[in-house]
Amino acid sequence: MKNQLSYFQIYLALVGAGVALIGLGFSVPTLGAAPILATFFALATASLIRFVSPFSLWLDGALAVFGAIALIVSLPAAGQMPLHHWLALISAWAFAWLFVERLSAAIRAGKLxxxxxxxxxxxxxxxxxxxxxEVVTRGANVPMVLLPPPSAxxxxxxxxxxxxxxxxVQTFIKSVLPGYAIxxxxxLLVAIAVDRSPFLKAGLLPIGNFMSALPIIGIAPIMVMWFGFDWQSKAAVVVAMTFFPMLVNTVAGLNAASTIERDxxxxxxADYWQTLMKLRLPAAAPFIFNALKINSTLALIGAIVAEFFGTPVVGMGFRISTGVGRLxxxxxxxxxxxxxxxxxAFYGVIxxxxxxVTFWHPSVRGGRA
Amino acid sequence: MKQELRVRHLSEKTQNNAGGTAPDAAAVIRAEHLGLTFPAGDGDIVALNDVNLTIEKGEFVSFIGPSGCGKTTFLRAIADLERPTSGTLTINGMSPEAARKSRAYGYVFQASALYPWRTIEKNVALPLEIMGHSAADQAERVKRTLELVNLSGFEKKYPWQLSGGMQQRASIARALSFDADLLLMDEPFGALDEIVRDHLNSELLKLWARTEKTICFVTHSIPEAVYLSTKIVVMSPRPGRVTDVIVSTLPKERPLDIRETPEFLEIAARVRDGLRAGHSYDEEHV
Structure with missing residues (x-):
């Protein structure tokens, strides 16, 4: 199999190997101090052989992974890291990019x-x-308060x-899930009622709209006063946040069935309920799931932010707000x-x-309408 | 003035034609001075004007005419999907609404309108579910009607996995599944290519012969109308009205090559003349 490289891939390969070559020169005096890094530089430089006899994209991947491991292993315990570490970072990054480039090209060409x-x-x-x-925060001695390395x-x-x-448990299981469900x-239920009655449509839709416009930092303290410090007030905030997206999406979804399908x-x-259960709700399913997905992230944000305004001494929002205070x-x-x-994970499950559920929808089955 | 005269003249002709063969007792559909007007911002649109027509049990009636002639509107009025604004319309002696509520007809739309989340057998069973048939009866009827339209073996497929012709056959099976005596078909093969269309037309004729249903069939193809029908209703636009009713002299048994016979061509010529008469009216006044 011939491995034709694009100009961009050749450019990446030259950057990776070239920087490694310079790094090899720099690390000659300190070869003993970081032998694994020197090995990486040597291997990366040797990769120039690809222009004589091309090799598999997996070798580029292996080189990138080896470079990353070498870098992390040889990071100095304290102080600024020497210049050749930066060179190794650039080189390993170039090889990772090259690997991903070649991999996606191979997938596109149908080879993988x-x-x-x-x-x-x-x-x-x-x-x-x-x-x-990791390398930048530790290598450049970034203060922990600004940005801790992933390892920490x-x-x-x-x-x-x-x-x-x-x-x-406090935030997600007790506040988010019940609030989200309610x-x-x-x-969903209000949307069905609104859809059925023009009177409710005129009355409830503006109220729903109004609720969604309320700033969360405004309603959170009020909910704490109404429902107490524990999870109930957070769940109430989540209810207020998730209600409107579901209402609007379901109202739109209930009109998604075509005229001919209703005729x-x-x-x-067929009576109203038969039409609702057998046609309009199934046709609305893609819209309803849109709202469920939007709400899955909104709910967590809502619960965490709500915990900033009075909470028992547990919860993700509480921990974040006090953690910042205690540095x-x-x-x-x-x-x-x-x-x-x-x-x-929540979003993924939904x-x-x-x-x-909506396997039949063109956006899921990838077909035409 | 001239316009009114002409309309009256044509509708008289219609009545004469229809009246010639109509013993009232067997009438499935009766329309008398039927009018239907759609309100629109800039003057109302007259979709149907003074339509008089009798359709008897067991007939295969085609409605033909250019777009805007009200043929689909008339079918939808029979189905109680549109409300006539004047005149009377009865189906089996009942009002359209009562007929719809007694599930007197099956309707086949221009598009198959199969629900994509249901398999073919579930789609065919949909009217049966709504009408409250037992599960065993549903299964038996689904099997029988799918056999009738040659779709056995596709029960578990989803509509989007089938060709357009097969989808339309499934929608016919769905309209047949609850055994209504009247079948209303609104350009059911309009979106299909000529070859599939020929095939489905001859299958439809066989099905009609076997089930002895009354069929109302909207089309804008002259050969299709002549090939299928015992009676051809020619319609004309602005305002939508019946300009001619032609009773076919072709035998009930019709192979596809009947379309080459002089008799067939003669009827087709008469239909074409009727359509042209409707159009010449346009040219005089526009």
Whole structure:
């Protein structure tokens, strides 16, 4: 198999190998101090051989991974890192980019299957970001208060699992999930009522609109006064936040069934509920899932922000606000990491259910209407 | 003045034609002085004007005419999807609304209107579910009607996995599944290519012979109308009205090559003349 490189790929290969060559020159005096880094430089320089005998894209990937490991292993414990570390960072980054470029080109050309291999690209991208974050924060001695390295956040994540778990239960399980369920269900039911009655449409839609326009930092303290310090007030904030997107989307979705599909129901002399259950709600499903997805992230944000305004001494928002005050920034970042993972997982679960329920929709089956 | 005279003259002709073969007792559809006007911002649109027509049990009636002649509107009025604004219209002696509520007809639309989240068998079972048939009865009827339209073996497929012709056959099966005596078809094969259309036309004729249903069929193809019908209603636009009713002399058994016979061509010529008469009216006045 011939590996034709594009101009851009050749450029990346030259940057990677060229910078490594300079790095090799710099590290000659200190070869003994960081032998693994020197090995990387040597291998990266040797990759120039590709212009004589081309090699597989997986070797570029292996080179990038090796470079990343070499960098992290040989980071100095304290103080600024020497220049050749920066060179190694640039070189490893160039090889990672080259690898992803060649991989996506191969997938596009049909040489590699999309499923599975397609997943490698975002993973490499995410890992590269983490490695650069780690190397830059530690190498350039960035103060912990500004930005802790991922390793410190990870360490804190491991050390404080019980606190983080308690916060997760308080915020996500107790506030977000019930609030989300109540808000979405209420939005759905009110949308059905609004759709049926022009009177409610005139009355309730503006109120829903009004509620969505209320600033969360305004309603959160009020909810605390109404429902107390515990999770109930946070759940109430989440209800207020998730209600309107569901209302608007469902109202639009209930009109998604075409005239001809409704006429069909009319020719069968179907009653209102039959038409609703067998035609209009299934046709509205893509809209409803849109709202469920929007709300999955809104709900978490709402609950966390609401915890800034009075809370028992547990919860993700509470931990973040007090963590910032105590300069325990790594704990704040650990909470942010938990929130990000929980939010993405929540969204992912909803999206998976959506694929199962609206399998027939052109946007899911990838066909024409 | 001239316009009114002409309309009256034509509708008289219509009545004569329809009256010639109509014993009232067997009338499935009766329209008398039927008018339907759509309100519009700049003057009302007269979709149907003084339509008189009788359709008997077991007839295959085609409605033909250029777009805007009210043929679809007339079919929709029969189905109680539009409300006539004047005149009377009865289906089996009932008002259109009562007929719809007694599930007197099956309607086949221009598009198949199959629900994409239901499999073919679930789509065909949809009217049965609504009308409250038992599960066993549903299964039996779905099987029978899918056999009738040659779709056995596609029960578990989704509509979007089938060709346009198969989708339209499934929608015909759906209209047949609850065994209404009247079948209303609004250009059901309009979006299909000529070859598929020929095939479905001859299948439809066989199905009509087997089930002895009354069929009202809207089309804008002259060969299709002549090939299928026992009676051809020629309509003309602005205002929508019936200009001619032609009773076909073709035998009930019709192979596809009947379309080459002189008899067929003669009827087709008469339909074409009727359509032209409707158009010459346009040219005089525009």
């Amino acid at each position: 299957p999309e499923t599975g291999t397609g997943l490698i690209i975002p993973i490499i991208f995410g890992l590269s970001l983490l490695v650069m974050w 956040i990870g360490a804190r994540l491991m050390a404080e699992t019980s606190i983080l778990w308690a916060d997760f 808000g979405c269900l209420a939005g 069909l129901m009319r020719t069968y002399a 325990a920034i790594d704990l704040v970042w650990a909470e942010i990491a938990v929130a990000a993972i929980a939010g993405s 999206a998976l259910i959506e694929r199962g």
